[in-house]
Amino acid sequence: MAAMPNEFASPLEVLASVTHTSADDWESLDGTDSGVGVDYWYRHRGTGKEAYLNLDQYYLTISVAGQRIYDAELPGEAELAS
Numbered sequence: 001m002a003a004m005p006n007e008f009a010s011p012l013e014v015l016a017s018v019t020h021t022s023a024d025d026w027e028s029l030d031g032t033d034s035g036v037g038v039d040y041w042y043r044h045r046g047t048g049k050e051a052y053l054n055l056d057q058y059y060l061t062i063s064v065a066g067q068r069i070y071d072a073e074l075p076g077e078a079e080l081a082s
Contacts, residue, residue, distance in 0.1 A: 015051055029042060049064055
């Protein structure tokens with residue numbers, strides 16, 4: 001599912017995009033909580049690789065199999081309002 005104009009992609013959609021996979025290729029896991037921001041854990045159905053996503057104060061970090069593959073600052077509320 002692609003984000004519509006003026007909407008943001010979900011963390012899972014971003015994971016699928018940066019790994020050139022489909023959101024359906026990933027299953028949600030119960031992972032540890034870093035205590036900072038919001039944590040998301042997924043496992044790739046085909047390879048078994050685990051992905052960890054952390055969203056903290058408009059900053060998204062994605063790691064797959066322990067390797068950071070993506071990080072980006074997302075627009076904040078003030079930037080969206082302008």
